Amino acid sequence: MSETKNTRNVSRRTVLKGTAATTGAALIGASFPMHFIKNAHAQTFRGDPGSSGSVKFGFNVPQSGPYADEGADELRAYQLAVKHLNGEGDGGMLNTIKPLELKGNGVLGKKVEFVTGDTQTKSDAARASAKRMIEKDNVAMITGGSSSGVAVAVQGLCQEMGVIFMAGLTHSNDTTGKDKKRYGFRHFFNAYMSGQAIAPILKEEYGTDRRAYHLTADYTWGWTQEESIKAATENIGWETVNTVRTPVGAGDFSQYITPVLNSGADVLILNHYGKDMVNSLTQAVQFGLRDKQVNGKNFEIVVPLYSRLMAQGAGDAAKGILGTTNWHWSLQDAGSQAFVKSFGQEYGFPPSQAAHTCYVQALLYANACEMAGTFAPWEVIKQLEGFEFDGAGNGPTLYRAEDHQCFKDVLVVRGKQEPQSNFDLLEVVKEVPRAQVEYPADMFGGELGPYQV
Amino acid sequence: MSNTQIVSPKQDLIYMVVLSVVVLTMPIWLQPFGAAYPDLMQKFMIFGIFAIGYNVLFGLTGYLSFGHAAFLGVGSYTAVWSFKLLSMNVLPAMIFAVALSGLFALLIGYVSLRRSGIYFSILTLAFAQMSYNLAYSVLTPITNGETGLQLTQGDARVLDRMAGIEASAALPTPNLFGIEGIGYSGFYICAVLLIISFFIYLRIFRSAFGLKLRAIKSNQNRMGYTGYNTRPYLMTAFVISGMYAGLAGSLLAVTDPLAGAERMQWTASGEVVLITILGGAGTLIGPLLGAGIIKYFENIFSAFNDQVLQNAFSFLPDWLGHAVASVAGLFVGDGWHLTLGLVFMLIVIFLPGGVMEGITRLWRLVRSRTTSFDGNKKEQQPSTREV
Numbered sequence: 001m002s003e004t005k006n007t008r009n010v011s012r013r014t015v016l017k018g019t020a021a022t023t024g025a026a027l028i029g030a031s032f033p034m035h036f037i038k039n040a041h042a043q044t045f046r047g048d049p050g051s052s053g054s055v056k057f058g059f060n061v062p063q064s065g066p067y068a069d070e071g072a073d074e075l076r077a078y079q080l081a082v083k084h085l086n087g088e089g090d091g092g093m094l095n096t097i098k099p100l101e102l103k104g105n106g107v108l109g110k111k112v113e114f115v116t117g118d119t120q121t122k123s124d125a126a127r128a129s130a131k132r133m134i135e136k137d138n139v140a141m142i143t144g145g146s147s148s149g150v151a152v153a154v155q156g157l158c159q160e161m162g163v164i165f166m167a168g169l170t171h172s173n174d175t176t177g178k179d180k181k182r183y184g185f186r187h188f189f190n191a192y193m194s195g196q197a198i199a200p201i202l203k204e205e206y207g208t209d210r211r212a213y214h215l216t217a218d219y220t221w222g223w224t225q226e227e228s229i230k231a232a233t234e235n236i237g238w239e240t241v242n243t244v245r246t247p248v249g250a251g252d253f254s255q256y257i258t259p260v261l262n263s264g265a266d267v268l269i270l271n272h273y274g275k276d277m278v279n280s281l282t283q284a285v286q287f288g289l290r291d292k293q294v295n296g297k298n299f300e301i302v303v304p305l306y307s308r309l310m311a312q313g314a315g316d317a318a319k320g321i322l323g324t325t326n327w328h329w330s331l332q333d334a335g336s337q338a339f340v341k342s343f344g345q346e347y348g349f350p351p352s353q354a355a356h357t358c359y360v361q362a363l364l365y366a367n368a369c370e371m372a373g374t375f376a377p378w379e380v381i382k383q384l385e386g387f388e389f390d391g392a393g394n395g396p397t398l399y400r401a402e403d404h405q406c407f408k409d410v411l412v413v414r415g416k417q418e419p420q421s422n423f424d425l426l427e428v429v430k431e432v433p434r435a436q437v438e439y440p441a442d443m444f445g446g447e448l449g450p451y452q453v
Numbered sequence: 454m455s456n457t458q459i460v461s462p463k464q465d466l467i468y469m470v471v472l473s474v475v476v477l478t479m480p481i482w483l484q485p486f487g488a489a490y491p492d493l494m495q496k497f498m499i500f501g502i503f504a505i506g507y508n509v510l511f512g513l514t515g516y517l518s519f520g521h522a523a524f525l526g527v528g529s530y531t532a533v534w535s536f537k538l539l540s541m542n543v544l545p546a547m548i549f550a551v552a553l554s555g556l557f558a559l560l561i562g563y564v565s566l567r568r569s570g571i572y573f574s575i576l577t578l579a580f581a582q583m584s585y586n587l588a589y590s591v592l593t594p595i596t597n598g599e600t601g602l603q604l605t606q607g608d609a610r611v612l613d614r615m616a617g618i619e620a621s622a623a624l625p626t627p628n629l630f631g632i633e634g635i636g637y638s639g640f641y642i643c644a645v646l647l648i649i650s651f652f653i654y655l656r657i658f659r660s661a662f663g664l665k666l667r668a669i670k671s672n673q674n675r676m677g678y679t680g681y682n683t684r685p686y687l688m689t690a691f692v693i694s695g696m697y698a699g700l701a702g703s704l705l706a707v708t709d710p711l712a713g714a715e716r717m718q719w720t721a722s723g724e725v726v727l728i729t730i731l732g733g734a735g736t737l738i739g740p741l742l743g744a745g746i747i748k749y750f751e752n753i754f755s756a757f758n759d760q761v762l763q764n765a766f767s768f769l770p771d772w773l774g775h776a777v778a779s780v781a782g783l784f785v786g787d788g789w790h791l792t793l794g795l796v797f798m799l800i801v802i803f804l805p806g807g808v809m810e811g812i813t814r815l816w817r818l819v820r821s822r823t824t825s826f827d828g829n830k831k832e833q834q835p836s837t838r839e840v
Contacts, residue, residue: 063755063786116758116786123601123713128492131709132752135636136490149599153711156603160624160635174600218590219599245590248599447606449624 045376046163047140054111055375057082057362058133058142060154061168065121066249067146067274069309070354074144074168075116076347077355081362084342085112092342093363096335096391100363101370108369119145121248123153130154134161140375141166141365146274146354148172148221155184162453164377166361169354171273171305172221173228176405177444182451183377185384185399187364187406188357191225193437194304194324195232197410201322201429206267206300208237213265215256215280217272218245225271229304233269241265246272246280253280257287266294268301277303278313285317309352311415311425318415318425325411327356327393328426336393350423360392364399378451395434402441404448410437465655468737472651476644480637488749491636495708496748498643499701504728504740505654506697510690511726512735513663515670519574519722520561520581524554524695526588526717528702530595533602533712540612541625543634543642543707550703551696558695559688566687569673578719585717601713627707634707643704650697651741657693658737666690670735698725731800733807742808750793757785 049055059078062071083089087104094102106112115137117129126145133139142158143166145151151170158165159181167175167186171194176186202210212233216222222245230240241263246256257280260268268289272280284290284301292299303310306323329340329350339359343351351359368383369375385401394408413426475482479497483489507521528550535546565576588596596602604624613625627634629642657663665686668676676683706712715721724747732743762778762785769777784792804810 064790114760115756118755118786118789122715123599123711124715127709127711128496128752129756131492132490132756135492136487149601152600153603153713156711157709160626179600247586247589449606 043376045378046134046161047138047377048375049110049138049140052110054113055107056137056139057112057114057365058117058130058137058139059114059144060117060119060126060129060133060142061144062121062146062150063118066276067121067169069313070146070169070274070307070352071119071144073309073352073355074146074358077343077351077359078114078144078362080343080346081359082112082114083346085363085366089346090338090342093335093339093360093392096338097363097367097389098391099389100367102363102367103370107366108373108375112366115139119147119150119154121147121150123150126150126154127157130157131161134163139163140369143361143365144168144358145170147219148175148224149219151175151184151186152179152220155179155181159183159449159453162377164365164380166365168358168361170221171225173224173444174220174446176403177224178446180403180405180446180448182381182404182448183453185361185364185404187361187399189324189326189408189410189437190405191221191228191304192439192443193410194225195228196437196439197430197432198229198302198304198322198324198412199232199236201412202233202238202302203236205322206297210238210267210297210300211241211265211295212238212267212269213241213260213263214243214269214271215253215260216243216245217248217276219248221273222271225304226269229269229271238267246276248276250276251279253283254287256280257284257289260284260289261287261292264294266297266299268299270301270303271305272303273305273307274310275313277305277310281310281314281321282317306413306426307353308350308423308425309354312422314415319417321415322429323413325413325426326353328353328411328413328428329356329423330426330428331393331411333391333393333395335391339393356393363392364389381451395431397434400441402448403444403446407434407438409434465659468655469648469652472738473648476647477641479644480640486749487753491640492708493748493752494640495643495704496752497745498640498647499704499708500725500728500744500748501647501741502643502650502704503698503701503725504732504744505651506694506701507725507729508694508734508736508740509654509657509666509697510694511729512740513658513666513670514687514690516566516569516687516691517574517726518565518577518691518694519719519726520565520577520579520584521694521698521725522717522719522721523561523581523584524558524698525702525705525721526584526712526714527554527557528699529706529712529716530588530602530702531699532703532706533604533710534595536604536610536627536706536710537602537608538611540610540616541618541627542612543627543629543703545612546627546707547646547700547703550699550706552699554699554702555692555696557699558692562688562691562695566684566691578722581717581722582719585714585719588714588717596712596714599714601711604710627710635709639708643708646700646704650700654697655737662686662689727797731797731807733809736807736809739807739809746796746808747793750789750796754785754789754792 061074062068084092084094086106091104094104115133119126119129130142133142141164145168148170151167152175155165165184169188171191173190173192214226216226226243244256268284270277270280289299301321303321303323306325311318340350368380371383372379384399387399390396397406397408399406410432412429414429416425416427419425479494480489510516510518531550531553532546535549539545561580565573632638669683673683728743728747729740733739762781766774766777
């Protein structure tokens with residue numbers, strides 16, 4: 001017995017020694033790569049394609065989770081953008097955006113390649129995927145995303161890593177407000193603009209004496225949209241009865257909709273997006289909300305952020321519902337037409353607003369590189385800041401330098417009563433001019449941070 | 454049988470040396486697998502720590518906890534708050550994370566361990582979901598809800614300021630006295646911690662305490678009849694595994710200073726169960742293998758897209774290449790869960806002891822080939838043999 005004990009003691013010491021030795025070795029090992037990075041600091045940057053013949057973009061989109069439909073359409077748009085940048089296909093918006101320095105021979109003479117990743121609509125997974133793109137695939141730029149929570153998280157990472165992030169579909173005020181970053185850019189509109197655009201129409205259609213009930217997706221986008229829509233509707237004289245937060249991806253909203261019936265409200269505002277909105281809207285209609293008369297008025301439902309994919313999912317429930325959208329394929333300007341045509345030829349159906357914003361973002365980044373004559377992010381950022389262009393589908397557009405938010409016309413749309421086809425689901429009620437949705441750059445606070453990290 | 458077998462100290466030493474060498478040379482030998490980039494290797498280490506900690510509870514006592522992600526989340530939030538309030542040094546962050554998640558485990562364990570079997574699993578699951586929902590919405594001021602807790606320029610960082618470290622224009626990165634927590638250096642920090650954690654875990658396995666935990670697994674009643682009160686041992690195992698999870702959580706924050714609520718969701722708890730079973734519950738290194746396999750699938754398989762597939766099959770004739778690529782496309786990219794599910798099914802059906810059982814069987818096969826007259830009759834053991 002004592003002998004066994006003795007051997008055990010010796011063993012522990014030996015094992016400890018071994019561990020100490022390996023730990024020491026590891027620490028030495030750890031200092032190596034550090035050294036390397038520090039020395040190489042000067043003018044190098046992550047994602048530098050160097051002398052290779054191609055440059056890589058990272059497309060980080062939700063392929064699973066409540067926003068997977070949008071993610072799939074975003075990926076289609078990106079693949080189309082890469083084709084057009086490399087001079088394949090009919091060129092799409094390359095022919096309509098002005099000014100544009102892209103020649104259809106890649107970017108700065110380098111062929112565009114891409115890697116993809118699944119954000120799973122989770123901040124953690126999105127950041128892990130973005131990190132893989134940066135560390136393993138050496139991408140020059142990351143773009144995509146269909147959730148503001150994810151956009152804010154990835155944007156923060158990109159700022160730390162020094163890689164430009166061209167946000168996809170993100171509608172929260174925070175993305176270019178409180179959480180804005182020097183390396184993050186957003187083409188999509190935001191919740192504040194939605195509120196400003198839709199309020200006059202709501203006043204026209206439903207009057208000034210209304211009582212609104214909000215159901216809100218419980219994260220950054222939902223909160224800011226609720227805040228913006230509440231402010232805008234209260235401005236036209238509406239009263240807010242209640243605001244209720246619902247978890248993202250809830251699926252069953254009946255427990256949230258039942259209380260609406262007895263709340264005395266006559267308008268339900270759904271601050272939901274993607275599959276959540278499809279479910280909550282469908283269930284609200286099934287509960288008979290729209291056939292009700294409250295306070296002597298027809299009960300109405302409003303979906304402030306609307307998209308064709310959602311209208312498709314909601315089917316009949318979406319008919320007559322008002323909302324705003326960044327872009328719609330039925331627009332008649334040259335840029336929209338060119339994009340719809342090449343997207344349709346490639347995939348056989350018209351693009352969604354998510355596809356549109358992602359396509360434009362990829363082209364704008366490529367163009368900024370071309371203008372800067374380099375992929376060095378701080379030079380590219382300077383080109384994007386304050387960039388004014390036209391022909392991308394929303395009229396004259398400005399990338400405001402102070403907060404990296406695009407300013408352009410906003411569409412107010414309504415679910416069509418008699419759709420001609422499976423895709424002809426929304427009609428444009430009004431193209432709200434840019435001047436009406438503009439706001440001062442410092443309204444939401446936040447700091448952009450440094451050019452070089 | 455093998456439970457009671459005394460392992461020679463030399464064998465443990467070999468274990469530690471081999472593990473250290475394998476772990477520290479990862480950047481080299483993972484190269485051909487396309488996995489030799491810091492973020493993924495950090496994940497291997499972190500989830501390795503998480504899984505071996507979980508194995509102390511599940512592997513040894515057989516108590517299936519479905520709520521370990523809660524401790525992971527507590528660890529992450531604590532670490533990020535330590536970065537925000539105290540210092541960007543990772544030491545206080547890790548110490549606080551381990552301590553707080555240990556405390557948290559004590560509370561949850563105190564209630565949950567009053568039941569066993571399925572009731573215990575459900576209780577832990579309920580607590581973890583409660584924690585998740587709290588973090589997701591109710592405790593938004595502390596956790597920043599769905600967006601996740603992030604560092605900002607204006608954080609207090611009291612200790613750093615006292616030491617005269619002023620934040621530059623960029624956000625500071627977590628560091629261990631100057632060794633940064635990101636990139637390759639971050640990997641080495643995680644790797645060293647994994648080796649230390651593994652050593653402690655090895656000692657637990659070999660100790661009398663570990664033996665008692667195994668006794669609980671094999672027959673808790675009988676253990677009670679022999680005069681042992683099992684509750685304190687279970688409690689200790691639960692707290693230890695909670696602390697391991699807390700350490701893993703803090704390392705997640707060290708390598709990427711952001712803490713999101715989804716880290717506490719039941720899917721994250723399920724993941725560690727999956728990792729442990731896939732690798733081999735109750736085996737020494739099974740959980741490490743499981744963590745490696747699952748993280749590899751999640752990060753590498755999910756990134757394959759049509760373009761990559763077309764290139765991979767470009768040696769085939771065009772039509773065949775397209776056909777193969779489109780079939781294979783179902784199993785990679787967004788279909789990686791499908792592949793993982795299939796692999797998991799195959800392993801559970803054919804190798805109930807996980808990957809480790811496969812390795813043991815192979816090893817036995819090789820041995821019986823080389824020395825045909827071996828004590829084969831002695832070696833016949835149930836499939837859930839413990840290594």
